[in-house]
Amino acid sequence: MEYFSEEHSKLLLLKEWLVKVDAQTAKPYLFKFYSSSVDLTSCFMITDTKCIWAEVLNSKQFARRWRECNRRISSPLLDDDAEEAWRTRNLDLLSRAHTLGGVSDVSFEPVESKIADLAFELECDTFKWRWDTVFVGHKASADILSRHLIMPLISVNHLAFSSPNAVGDFSGDELEKAIDKIGRTARRTVDTHIKNAMSKPRLATTLRRMTAVFNFISDLPKVTIANDVTPLQPREPTPKLSTGTELSRSTGSYVTDKTTGIRGDLKSEAIALGVQSPITADVDMGSATESESDSHPHASMSRESANKRPVTESQHGTTAAKFPVPSKAPSPAPSGPQNRNAIKPPPVSSDTDSSPIRPTKKSRPPPASDEDSEEERKKLAAQIKSGATSVRGTRQPLRRGGRKF
CATH class of the missing domain: 2.170.210.10 (DNA double-strand break repair and VJ recombination XRCC4, N-terminal)
Structure with a gap:
């Protein structure tokens, strides 16, 4: 054999x-x-x-x-x-x-x-x-199947799908001429022939659907006639707007306002604690309070006084455990000469609502006599010798006024 x-x-x-x-x-x-x-x-x-x-x-x-x-x-x-x-x-x-x-x-x-x-x-x-x-053998089998079956079937399908009339309507001579024409073209340029045959939407999608039906696929693809235009560009992700990000009407771009984000964070913290703090009150004033604080020199002092105001009963339940308030002892009145040279604190501006409690104005004590001053010196010296120290309150910053000519 x-x-x-x-x-x-x-x-x-x-x-x-x-x-x-x-x-x-x-x-x-x-x-x-x-x-x-x-x-x-x-x-x-x-x-x-x-x-x-x-x-x-x-x-x-x-x-x-x-x-x-x-x-x-x-x-x-x-x-x-x-x-x-x-x-x-x-x-x-x-x-x-x-x-x-x-x-x-x-x-x-x-x-x-x-x-x-x-x-x-x-x-x-x-x-x-x-x-x-x-x-x-496998190699000879693949070569024989390609030459005897696969390539002829592709060319016959190309003839069937590219002809204006059905192939069954052709006579024997017409069909032979069409086959000879396509066969000679395919023999000269096999790559171009395969590309033209398999890139037609009707043939490619028909072969795709036939493959799906033959292999028991439930979701069958559709047969299309025209090519779908697919842009070859990466899709841009949708921008996620964070807190305080707004769209500018003039430029059309996204602008982030840092102060808005800070206000939102402070408000959320205040709401979580259930406290109407002076910080949130100052934040709610918006840009108008910020401009006034820049124009008025005593606006910072008003915030300090607002921060030092006593805690109410509603606030005491949440803040007393975390922030204990130290007890203050009354400080002794200054002597006569020191009291005369003391500088009065400037008046607090009442234009803004950020400082609801005004500092009380202290009355000037009457001038001390020489006898009183002598007794006070003796008491102070006795206290120093005994080692006792007087309890003083919180020291306030000195406000120096302008020079007087």
Whole structure:
């Protein structure tokens, strides 16, 4: 038995694909057959669209196989001329069985074989035949399937989808001319032909839907006629606006106001504590309070006095545990000369509402006499000697006024 070679594959390019189905497994098979009346050789190729099996027989092998399969028919050994005529007649009968018109009258049944990878029998009323095929290999199978099946199917589909009329409406001559034209173009530039054939939306989407249906996919894609324009640009993410971010009407861009974000944070903290603090009151004044604090020199002092005001009963429940208020002892009145040279604190501006409690104005004590001052000096010296220190209150910053000329 000869091996299936490239020359045998080229001989089968002129033959049509024939189809038979295994009745037991319902598996379809495609096969081709070629025979030569000159040297009485034959070659056979069969596939399940995944692998290729083949067998090549010369004249002697064909005669021996025929006599083995048809023992019920008398096949006596003849002389050379009669033997050659007998072989030619039987090979022609086998060739007619491997045609589109004769394959339907032949039964197909796979059988077990000790020498073949895939064996099956063909049987009709007049004769019986068996093929013992061998696997040709994966590389040869892929090459044969591409040349014999895949590329021709792509070209035929291109013809069917690119023609203005249906291919079934063409006559024999018209169809042959159209096939020859497309075949010559595809043979010269295979890359351009494949690109033009597979890039058509109707053909590509039809093949896609057929693939999905054939592989039991539930969500079937649609068949489209025109190409969908898809912009090849990255999609910009939607900007997330943080607290205090606003859209500028003049420039159309996003501008972040830091003061707005700070106010929002302070307000949220005050609400969580349940306290109406002077900080939130000052924040609620907005930009007007900020401008007034810049214009009035005593605005900072008003905030300090507001921060030092006593805690109310509602506030005491939440802030007394965290911030204990130290007790203040009354400070002794300053002496006469010091009291005279003391500088009065400037009056607090009442334009803003940020300082609801005004500092009380202290009355000037009457001038002390020399006797009183002498007694106070003696008391102070006695306290220093005994080591006792007087409890003083919170020291206030000194406000120096302008020079007087």
